[in-house]
Amino acid sequence: xxxxxxxxxxxxxxxxxxxxxxxxxxxxxxxxxxxxxxxxxxxxxxxxxxxxxxxxxxxxxxxxxxxxxxxxxxxxxxxxxxxxxxxxxxxxxxxxxxxxxxxxxxxxxxxxxxxxxxxxxxxxxxxxxxxxxxxxxxxxxxxxxxxxxxxxxxxxxxxxxxxxxxxxxx
Amino acid sequence: xxxxxxxxxxxxxxxxxxxxxxxxxxxxxxxxxxxxxxxxxxxxxxxxxxxxxxxxxxxxxxxxxxxxxxxxxxxxxxxxxxxxxxxxxxxxxxxxxxxxxxxxxxxxxxxxxxxxxxxxxxxxxxxxxxxxxxxxxxxxxxxxxxxxxxxxxxxxxxxxxxxxxxxxxxxxxxxxxxxxxxxxxxxxxxxxxxxxxxxxxxxxxxxxxxxxxxxxxxxxxxxxxxxxxxxxxxxxxxxxxxxxxxxxxxxxxxxxxxxxxxxxxxxxxxxxxxxxxxxxxxxxxxxxxxxxxxxxxxxxxxxxxxxxxxxxxxxxxxxxxxxxxxxxxxxxxxxxxxxxxxxxxxxxxxxxxxxxxxxxxxxxxxxxxxxxxxxxxxxxxxxxxxxxxxxxxxxxxxxxxxxxxxxxxxxxxxxxxxx
Numbered sequence: 169x170x171x172x173x174x175x176x177x178x179x180x181x182x183x184x185x186x187x188x189x190x191x192x193x194x195x196x197x198x199x200x201x202x203x204x205x206x207x208x209x210x211x212x213x214x215x216x217x218x219x220x221x222x223x224x225x226x227x228x229x230x231x232x233x234x235x236x237x238x239x240x241x242x243x244x245x246x247x248x249x250x251x252x253x254x255x256x257x258x259x260x261x262x263x264x265x266x267x268x269x270x271x272x273x274x275x276x277x278x279x280x281x282x283x284x285x286x287x288x289x290x291x292x293x294x295x296x297x298x299x300x301x302x303x304x305x306x307x308x309x310x311x312x313x314x315x316x317x318x319x320x321x322x323x324x325x326x327x328x329x330x331x332x333x334x335x336x337x338x
Numbered sequence: 339x340x341x342x343x344x345x346x347x348x349x350x351x352x353x354x355x356x357x358x359x360x361x362x363x364x365x366x367x368x369x370x371x372x373x374x375x376x377x378x379x380x381x382x383x384x385x386x387x388x389x390x391x392x393x394x395x396x397x398x399x400x401x402x403x404x405x406x407x408x409x410x411x412x413x414x415x416x417x418x419x420x421x422x423x424x425x426x427x428x429x430x431x432x433x434x435x436x437x438x439x440x441x442x443x444x445x446x447x448x449x450x451x452x453x454x455x456x457x458x459x460x461x462x463x464x465x466x467x468x469x470x471x472x473x474x475x476x477x478x479x480x481x482x483x484x485x486x487x488x489x490x491x492x493x494x495x496x497x498x499x500x501x502x503x504x505x506x507x508x509x510x511x512x513x514x515x516x517x518x519x520x521x522x523x524x525x526x527x528x529x530x531x532x533x534x535x536x537x538x539x540x541x542x543x544x545x546x547x548x549x550x551x552x553x554x555x556x557x558x559x560x561x562x563x564x565x566x567x568x569x570x571x572x573x574x575x576x577x578x579x580x581x582x583x584x585x586x587x588x589x590x591x592x593x594x595x596x597x598x599x600x601x602x603x604x605x606x607x608x609x610x611x612x613x614x615x616x617x618x619x620x621x622x623x624x625x626x627x628x629x630x631x632x633x634x635x636x637x638x639x640x641x642x643x644x645x646x647x648x649x650x651x652x653x654x655x656x657x658x659x660x661x662x663x664x665x666x667x668x669x670x671x672x673x674x675x676x677x678x679x680x681x682x683x684x685x686x687x688x689x690x691x692x693x694x695x696x697x698x699x700x701x702x703x704x705x706x707x708x709x710x711x712x713x714x715x716x717x718x719x720x721x722x723x724x725x726x727x728x729x730x731x732x733x734x735x736x737x738x739x740x741x742x743x744x745x746x747x748x749x750x751x752x753x754x755x756x757x
Contacts, residue, residue, distance in 0.1 A: 184615075184617060193722055234557075235616060260476075264478040268478075269480055314363075316363075325483050333487065333488075
């Protein structure tokens with residue numbers, strides 16, 4: 169499959185961002201997508217869900233997903249069509265949780281400095297480069313180990329394991 | 339010969355390699371996988387395994403431990419149903435489940451189910467508590483499905499931030515204050531992609547209970563996890579509590595660390611984490627006198643015998659300030675019984691505290707709630723607005739000693755002045 173994706177930076181988050189704030193703490197145990205959609209990004213941009221398009225990216229700084237991240241914020245972001253989060257670094261539990269859930273998580277040391285909201289981006293996972301089409305700058309990604317690439321391509325841990333266990337049913 | 343730090347040694351052993359180095363990506367075989375009952379996670383693993391992957395039996399049920407420690411006491415039928423489903427599933431899979439004994443993160447250390455040098459995975463990040471005795475605990479959320487199904491998980495070998503300790507804490511200062519001081523000094527991302535390794539001659543003056551609190555909260559500084567080297571204190575604790583004769587694990591002389599920092603424990607002051615995030619560390623002295631409504635001593639970050647001992651010393655013969663509600667939750671049945679034998683429970687009840695059997699539910703607004711404008715001081719693991727009911731209430735995180743002193747004054751108080 170092609171590993172080049174084009175999209176816009178739908179939002180640029182600060183360092184140490186606690187993703188629970190995307191939906192608000194009152195929504196961290198609900199699975200009601202209507203509620204999550206109603207509240208998504210309300211503290212940041214009331215029009216967010218109308219302006220975001222399928223294939224857009226989220227951009228973050230250092231330690232993206234800090235705190236005690238719950239799955240709800242990225243559940244609704246995936247529903248809105250967000251394809252990947254590109255950040256300088258990720259909090260460990262967030263990274264493991266969202267990689268397993270099928271979000272492409274891309275480490276790019278200069279993402280926060282070199283990307284502004286609504287910049288057009290081209291993400292080339294194979295060549296490990298992020299091109300900011302709006303500024304013309306090429307940003308290097310941290311190397312993506314094979315297992316992470318496989319999980320991203322599979323769309324999460326369940327599909328990854330399905331491929332592994334298909335030949336050996338228990 | 340390669341010189342390895344503790345994390346590298348444990349990972350190398352769990353990988354079957356002679357040596358590993360930070361940054362390397364490899365597959366490891368965890369010694370133990372731990373879960374607890376939680377909607378959307380424990381039931382999700384069961385559904386995925388059976389329905390999506392079509393696996394009737396997990397390959398290594400003997401390496402899995404299940405704790406029923408959340409949603410207690412049961413307040414809704416759905417909670418009872420989740421517990422019932424867990425029991426049935428564990429029995430069918432041949433997985434050991436532990437119920438009614440205490441909070442899992444704490445109990446695995448107390449009962450010697452985790453030993454120095456073990457590599458443990460859980461979905462919950464606070465499994466880092468096992469670092470207290472020199473084990474390595476990783477909270478990998480939904481990825482836990484991978485080692486459950488295949489016996490292996492992937493890992494990028496983290497770097498190690500060495501924290502070397504000398505001296506001894508002032509009376510009334512605890513491990514929690516050291517961790518909060520680290521938050522103040524290193525910030526929210528100070529240890530990202532690294533394990534905090536605590537060692538040095540001062541470590542012997544840090545009880546296993548304090549080590550558990552420190553390791554439990556590794557995520558506050560963005561650390562992957564945390565651990566203490568094991569020493570005589572570790573061996574004595576495991577021998578006395580669990581009858582386990584363990585072997586020490588330490589970094590090799592000449593091992594590499596990504597960073598090194600030293601603390602003289604004598605200089606650590608009582609320090610709080612203030613609202614609204616776990617990165618907001620402030621010396622307690624700057625907040626003395628702030629009015630507080632609720633105190634909580636318990637959760638997986640506290641509620642151990644040493645926590646209850648110092649709280650009882652402060653509350654002995656005193657009354658909790660009128661209008662203040664203090665909840666004390668021993669973290670295990672055994673600790674509850676021991677605290678009772680030593681008279682601590684008597685002291686708490688006479689002072690006006692509410693005592694509960696072990697449960698996780700005081701940590702996340704299930705067993706108690708705040709109304710707008712109220713403030714809590716708690717030993718819990720998170721202070722994000724809404725964690726204890728209203729998003730317009732405030733949560734200050736503190737040591738058991740600081741919570742007890744604040745209960746006496748009805749306001750944030752320095753425990754050193756109450757001992």
